[in-house]
Amino acid sequence: MILNIKTFSIALSFIILGPSGCINLSKNNVTVPADKDMDFDLYQTTTIDIYRICPSSLNGYKFIKDKKISMNKVCYFEPSYKQAKSNITQNDTNNDITTVNNQPNLQALSSDKTIGYEPELLSNEKDEVTSTGSFLEKILDSTYLFQPTKESGSLIINNKTIRDLNLEKNEKVTFKNGSISAAKQVMENSSKVKLSRLAIESSEKSVDLVRAALRPQITGSLYAGLENVDNPGVGAFGSLNLSKLLYDGGQSKVQELAIKSDVNALFENYREVVNQELLSNLSAIVELDLAFRLNALGRTRVDRLDDLKQKLSVLKMAGAIDVTTIAQSNLLVSKLMLRVEELEQQFEIAQQKFKNIYGIELTSTPMDKSLRNFCEKTSNSETNLLGSPSILREYFYLEKARNELEELRTKSSYTIGVEAGVQQTIGMTNTQLTPSFGLVLRKNLSDGKKLDTEIKLAEKKIISQEQIIKAQYQLLETKVKEIQINRRSFKQKLDLNNLNIQYTLDEILFLEKQLAIGQSNLTSIVSAEAQLFELETQSSRLMSENYLSKLMLLASLGQLTDELNIKLAPLY
DSSP, X not given: OOOOHHHHXXXXXXXXXXXXXXXXXXXXOOOEEOOTTOOOBOOEEEEEETTXXXXXXXXXXXXXXXXXXXXXXXXXXXXXXXXXXXXXXXXXXXXXXXXXXXXXXXXXXXXXXXXXOOOOOOSOTTOOOOOSSOHHHHHHHOOXXXXXXXXXXXOOOOXXXXXXXXXXXXXOOOOTTOHHHHHHHHHHTOXXXXXXXXXXXXXXXXXXXXXXXXXXXXXXXXXXXXXXXXXXXXXXXXXXXXXXXXXXXXXXXXXXHHHHHHHHHHHHHHHHHHHHHHHHXXXXXXXXXXXXXXXXXXXXXXXXXXXXHHHHHHHHHHXXXXXXXXXXXXXXXXXXXXXXXXXXXXXXXHHHHHHHHHSXXXXXXXXXXXXXXXXXXXXXXXXXXXXXXXXXXXXXXXHHHHHHHHHHHHTTSOEEEEEEEEEEEESSSSOOEEEEEEEEEEOOOOOTTHHHHHHHHHXXXXXXXXXXXXXXXXXXXXXXXXXXXXXXXXXXXXXXXXXXXXXXXXXXXXXXXXXXXTSSOHHHHHHHHHHHXXXXXXXXXXXXXXXXXXXXXXXXXXXXXXXXXXXXXXXX
């Protein structure tokens, strides 16, 4: 058998170096400054990965320099011959730009004017890459798989970088079908949700791998070479083999159970991600709704403050109030204006957060009646901590660890299989057909106590996972109880705050009547207005916090999807 050395070297180079060893050979169209005293040469360039080293030669061209361009490295090689100056179009000015057959002057591309070698004259431009050394060295020095010719054109490799990825949130969500529908839509398009779902699908494929190993396995081979080195006889022989595993001590069964436990754990993680994404999306709506309401209160207070400022100015000009009263009143007005500015800033932050999620800006509150009713109604769901995704996920990881321990224990057993095959010699000294069939029993007799060590580590993993479940349960329990306590006191706090609002309104009306007859001062009214503003903002915040606490409680228990009629059925 005669081997094609070039083909073999190129193929082996690809196997050793991988696809990253491929290069982009191209002739760039670059313009350079014209120089009457400068020789213009043809050259070649090679674009490689930034982390690779330029080859010492290419097509007989000697390596000169490299240059980093963006995320690539361009290698420059010495030309093979000089271009006639008659082909060069030059102008008398030093600022003119000249293009020479789409090939720039190599020396002009370098800041070092001393760079350059005498061109290597080649009898044929299509000569193969030559290098000194052994045949193996030539194979190892091969850095590309395909060598383009002038007829075929340049080899172009499109390598995507991080700049080529679309990292912007392009989709714009409509609220025509309501706030809850919009939140669901964003959740379904979430990268976190898609990633967690892909993790489940990838793990499910492992079950198919285990089942595939139990099916009949068929292999074929063809050997060509010397039958006997001492007494050479050139020829070949082929073989075809079939094997089927009959018994493995239950190892395949526990492997499948371990994979199913892993899939269930990933499903619970997926369920947790979905609930948390819904929580984030709905929270952005609630927070923006609060920002709209507080901003409206702030504008109302600004109008009120303008009236108070005018009254202060009139009383000051009339000499009806002293300097101290004016100073106190102006201080209270300034504090109120500062609070209004803070609310406007919080509004911008809430609007930006909402835009990052939904891709749009709104001029009115996005919270509709359906979402408000959902947040206000009492949930009928039970507070079942053991059914939460965070607890179930860790439990399934515990089941996986237990199955992995059983898998290790089955490795001490033996396996039984059936194998059949046939071998046929071709062109050998002794040409014959050799069939075979029989049962195969395999058992590991000694592994240096490797298996015993793996079993002990698996046992420790089970103990650790049990502690993780315990810690996770205590953390969730504390969080749920805190939310429940806050929700129980919400109505009482809101009722008291609303009662104080009514008291403050009555006080302001009384002070204004007293002011008309000169029995009160404007400072008292400004102070009451400031108190009213704080009480009104507190009521709005209490309402929003109550909405958010309910959403957080449902999401923590994995029940937000159920309450919103999003069905996520268990896998196994």
